[in-house]
Amino acid sequence: xxxxxxxxxxxxxxxxxxxxxxxxxxxxxxxxxxxxxxxxxxxxxxxxxxxxxxxxxxxxxxxxxxxxxxxxxxxxxxxxxxxxxxxxxxxxxxxxxxxxxxxxxxxxxxxxxxxxxxxxxxxxxxxxxxxxxxxxxxxxxxxxxxxxxxxxxxxxxxxxxxxxxxxxxxxxxxxxxxxxxxxxxxxxxxxxxxxxxxxxxxxxxxxxxxxxxxxxxxxxxxxxxxxxxxxxxxxxxxxxxxxxxxxxxxxxxx
Numbered sequence: 265x266x267x268x269x270x271x272x273x274x275x276x277x278x279x280x281x282x283x284x285x286x287x288x289x290x291x292x293x294x295x296x297x298x299x300x301x302x303x304x305x306x307x308x309x310x311x312x313x314x315x316x317x318x319x320x321x322x323x324x325x326x327x328x329x330x331x332x333x334x335x336x337x338x339x340x341x342x343x344x345x346x347x348x349x350x351x352x353x354x355x356x357x358x359x360x361x362x363x364x365x366x367x368x369x370x371x372x373x374x375x376x377x378x379x380x381x382x383x384x385x386x387x388x389x390x391x392x393x394x395x396x397x398x399x400x401x402x403x404x405x406x407x408x409x410x411x412x413x414x415x416x417x418x419x420x421x422x423x424x425x426x427x428x429x430x431x432x433x434x435x436x437x438x439x440x441x442x443x444x445x446x447x448x449x450x451x452x453x454x455x456x457x458x459x460x461x462x463x464x465x466x467x468x469x470x471x472x473x474x475x476x477x478x479x480x481x482x483x484x485x486x487x488x489x490x491x492x493x494x495x496x497x498x499x500x501x502x503x504x505x506x507x508x509x510x511x512x513x514x515x516x517x518x
Contacts, residue, residue, distance in 0.1 A: 265297055267414045268518035269407075271488040274306070275507055277328050277329040277335045284514060286381045286409040288503045293382030299419035301345040301389035303352065303410065306374030307424040307481040311394035314406075315369065316352060318343035319391065328360075340376040345389035348418060352393060355409050361396075374423045397478050400486040401462040407490020412419045414518070420491050422484030425448060426476040426511035427475040434509030442471035451504075455517055457496035459489050462492035484495035485515075 266432070272289075279285060309317075309325055321341045349365075357363045371379075375392050397403065409418060425442045434440060438468060439447065449469045453461050461468045469475070476482045491498075495518050503514040 265417065267299055267417055267419045267489050268425035268516050269414055269420045270502075270514065270516045271424065271485045271493040272378055273425045273503070274374045274408040274423045274513040274514045275425075275512070277331055277373055277377060279377050279507075280380065282507060284505075285503075285507060288512075289378055289381035290384070292516075293457060295343070296419065299388060300417035301348045301419075302350060302372070302379070303413060303418055304375045304390055304392040305352075305374055305395060305420075305422050305484050305487050306392060307395070307484055308372040308374040308481060309369075309392065309394045310398070311366070312396040313355060313364050314396035315366045315394040316349050317369040317371070317392040317394070318364070318367055319346040319351065320367075320369055324370050325372040329373050338376070340371060340380055340386050342371075342379065342383070342386040342388060342390040345391040348391045348413070351413060351416070352387060352391070352410070352502040355412065358376055358404065362498045363473050375385050378423060378517060384419070388465070395480070395484065398483050400483050402458070403483055403486035404463060406491060407487040408493060409486075409490075410487070411491040411493070415482045415493060420486040420488070422486075424484040426482070426513035427511060429474060429477055431476070432441060432509055437508060439506045439509045439511065442474040443509060445470040446475035447513060450511075451501065451513065454499055457499070459493070459496070460486055462486070462489065488517065
């Protein structure tokens, strides 16, 4: 079975306290076909050349500060995926795309926070690889090369945030107007399958600089789009709404 490919907004370490969002992610995990393994590309790992993370269980990376102690004792001992790592090497390695291995690099919170809700038993192997660039076109090309993995039963996840301005967090949950404008633009661009506009979001989207002061949380979407160029019409925006004013928009192809 060909697996879907997804982009999800992953939230912060406190996501587990949001009963609505956790239920949405849990339902999504149940609705997806069971993957052979998950290939994760998170906004929280930028590394060039492209790096392949741990292929065995390693400690999580608690890449956040100032939270209560219990957030630093979370565990997610998903099995590693060495077979998937080898497939990624073969698909991506080229004279212009060197690959490095960082076998001690565990999952960061952009990976394990949503996985805790979607696959709470930690029984699906997970491999995380880095974002070697923040250039949307470059990431689209990486996604295109990774697309054959879908036909082998692997689930490719781009993990970021559809809007991401931490200075605009709103405890009431309502999105500030500029974030809402960007989110509405992005929703329609996904519906239209307008890949060119999404790749050029800095110039095409309203309030792009406000919604993404830095682009690392939006560009994992380009990887997902690259894996789905032949089925853009089969998109489904699985999760919508806001969390502390940020968009939870998450999309599935296939």
